[in-house]
Amino acid sequence: MHTNESNAKGNIICGSCTYDENPKTAKHCKRCGKPLVIASVPSTQRMTSSTLFKSEITLSVIVLLLFSLGGYFLWHQVQSSATLSNEKVSANTSSDIQNYTSMKEVPNLPQGTFNFGGSLIFASLMAQGTHKAINQTHPNFILRYTEPVDNQPGTGKGIEMLLKGQLSFALSGRPLEDAEYKQAIERGFTLDQVAVAIDGLGCYTHPDISIPGLSVTQLQEIYMGKITNWKEVGGPDLRIVPFSINVKTTALLKTLLGSKVGSVSPKVRSSRDYTVLVRDVGTTPGAIGIGAAMLVVTQHTVRPVALAAGNTNKYVPAMTENHKLNMAAFRDSSYPITRYLYVIIRRDGRADEQAGVGYANLLLSKEGQQFVEKAGLVPIR
CATH class of the missing domain: 3.40.190.10 (Periplasmic binding protein-like II)
Structure with missing residues (x-):
């Protein structure tokens, strides 16, 4: 997932299409529709693979604690929410939208x-x-x-x-x-x-x-x-x-x-x-x-x-x-x-x-x- 930054005007810059007029309250890019995610860390600290790895470790510890406390039901709810979030992201994946010169070139049109x-x-x-x-x-x-x-x-x-x-x-x-x-x-x-x-x-x-x-x-x-x-x-x-x-x-x-x-x-x-x-x-x-x-x-x-x-x-x-x-x-x-x-x-x-x-x-x-x-x-x- 692309992370997004805010500019001097306070607008959110879409990490996918670089559109920079999204209001700070927007949850999806006004141009491409992809979710807007601002990491809750200082602007000088961007999400890296190491921070993602640390997050995964932390998540694993939480899982063990939840199971040890008999918190399966709560964990199931968290997983369900995460699934919905992931599905919303996949809903905006438009890799099949391409640049064509003529209409005749557009493939895979159903009959x-x-x-x-x-x-x-x-x-x-x-x-x-x-x-x-x-x-x-x-x-x-x-x-x-x-x-x-x-x-x-x-x-x-x-x-x-x-x-x-x-x-x-x-x-x-x-x-x-x-x-x-x-x-x-x-x-x-x-x-x-x-x-x-x-x-x-x-x-x-x-x-x-x-x-x-x-x-x-x-x-x-x-x-x-x-x-x-x-x-x-x-x-x-x-x-x-x-x-x-x-x-x-x-x-x-x-x-x-x-x-x-x-x-x-x-x-x-x-x-x-x-x-x-x-x-x-x-x-x-x-x-x-x-x-x-x-x-x-x-x-x-x-x-x-x-x-x-x-x-x-x-x-x-x-x-x-x-x-x-x-x-x-x-x-x-x-x-x-x-x-x-x-x-x-x-x-x-x-x-x-x-x-x-x-x-x-x-x-x-x-x-x-x-x-x-x-x-x-x-x-x-």
Whole structure:
């Protein structure tokens, strides 16, 4: 297992992929999903083979003491916990994710029809012909988007369906959560996540709302119900009506609010998908919406809002003056809210696992990343 260090900002540096923007409370890397482990020793004392050997000796002594005291039951519990931990680590081992030039080169794609679902933002990839290209190169690998029975699609719902065996793989707008890793282990398999693209969180309002921009803090307070009138942020004296996609299942609010997601205002209205969301915001006086930044660029019925980090007024627009996505700002992180998009793989040693691995490799191939860029997302390779 790779150990991780913290940098001058207090963020955890992933020992596997070197991503250095993980908050100090994170348990898994926000990019690659591997567990983050900081040794509880001074920064000058890193884990070495000798310290590992000493740990093993200490563990052996504990074992003998436990048995001598009749503590078998306690030891069994410790072993069970260790097994779960090891399984969680193995769930994030992605040695079968490789670099390919073309989709045709991607090997080991299973034959048959495979259900997938989850984050709605991936629909932009399908709209650009990604799945058509996959079908042309691998005609026996058939992909079928599957709606949830409650008609409330989204990241959370997709992962839930994957855990229940209703999908072969899921698409996600956020990293996996510890509870989801645990549920998978309890059901006899593990979950893995593979980042395939970067997306910016866009913000837009009803066309009659004209403001220079919003800080991330202000946007958060709007969705937590702390700011309720546009005059509080330099706009007209008008009630704010916040919208989001499927409030209970979307990853958007978790991306915006982080650990404060439990404080989302009950007045936030739900829209079924991005098309409905834009329509709702464009036709509701005082409305505001959040969604994938690339969807804002093509819309003329809503007004894009530039965002500023923290509580500053250094606003960065999601699109440039010529109505193109501000890709440069997404790549260099000067745009304040970006997120990784993931393929969630069910590691069960079966065809579903092959399907998830194959789909991730298809999107990460050079050809697949070209489709990612055409869809208005930022390639990661």
